[in-house]
Amino acid sequence: MRSNIKILFVSLLTSIFCLAASAQVPTPTSQLEFEEYEWDFGTIKEVDGPVSHTFKVKNTSDKPAIFERVITTCGCTTPTYPRTPIYAGKEGEITITYNPADRPGRFTKTITIITGNGKNRDVLTIKGVVTARPKTVEDEYPFLLAQDLRADKAHLSFGYVKQGGTKSMTIRLINTSNKPLTIEQEWLVKSDYLTVAVPQTIAPRKKATITLTYDLSSKTKYGLLSDQLRLKVNGKAALLPINTDGTGVDDLSKMSKKTAPLMLLSSGFVNFGKSKAGSPLNKTITITNTGASPLIIRNVQCRANSRTSLKEGDQIEAGKSMEMTVSLVPEAGETGSVFGSIVIISNDPDRPMREIRINANIE
Secondary structure: OHHHHHHHHHHHHHHHHHHHHHHHOOOOOOOEEEOOOEEEEEEEEHHHOOEEEEEEEEEOOOOOEOOOEEEEOOOOEEEEOOOOOEOOOOEEEEEEEEOOOOOOEEEEEEEEEEEOOOOEEEEEEEEEEEEOOOOOHHHHOOEEEEOOEEEOOOEEEEEEEEOOOEEEEEEEEEEOOOOOEEEEEEEEEOOOOEEEEOOOEEOOOOEEEEEEEEEOOOOOOOEEEEEEEEEEEOOEEOOOOEEEEEEEEOOOOOOOOOOOOOEEEOOOEEEEEEEOOOOOOEEEEEEEEOOOOOEEEEEEEEEOOEEEOOOOOOEEOOOOEEEEEEEEOOOOOOOEEEEEEEEEEEOOOOOOEEEEEEEEEEO
16 A cells, blocks of 8 residues: 555656646747648659749737748758748748759658747648659760760779689760761770770661770789770760779688788878978888788889888788888979878788878978
């Protein structure tokens, strides 16, 4: 019995405290009353452009109401509202415009109206479904390689290319003219690892494909791969070249992570800050092999004013560390922000490529 009385007493106290707390923080009431708080545009077409709806509102209070702020959840939604007060008992309106450009599919957007010195908020909602506009040739093939020849891409990033294998990517072409196009290729930057299959001709208003392949099946290449070629269309050089890049790494797909090496750098970014011209800019970075087998440095590439003591073929035994010197060497007379980087390729299966970025402000 005493237990029940105790529970009842605690419940009453809790209720009293809750009521007291709610009394201390009054819930603000809006000055505004809208005819509707939500509008469904239904299905609209992207090609038809922006759509609008006007929400009618009445000030139901005895004080003037001012739209202090109107917040939208997207730049695609634009409010138009009165900048002067809506007086007591009077009506006003706010027009919401939605721009469906490049936004196919279903949408729901909210508009928050703040009044009463920031205390009151009214939320309006618009929604609908946008039917996508038909894609044009320019949409599907945005790159103009040459007159009458367009492509869906002008740059291909192959990512990792494994030793002993190949990796291919394609570029789609379209002849937009009413005459056949003859296609040739010329190399601007050529490695020994990229092969290209280019169609000799493309019929009027027809499509074709270029296949580009990095081939490491018979040649070994660790590190960065980079090529650039340009097409000739009816004997004339194309306006836009095609660029490719990738990184040659070991095929580590069969290596067990339990027995694999693992590279840990003490720093992946070196900032020398403000430095006097001609002063040495050197820093020591520690590489630790936290894995279970030897870490082998396959390739080291210093780019843009960078130097390092680390070299191809260096090995770090499991659980051991090695120090490497990283240097930034600005060109003679170079001042201002100077950047460099060092790319390290190893047999770490998790991250076979690591990059150390370097910079300084030379005065």
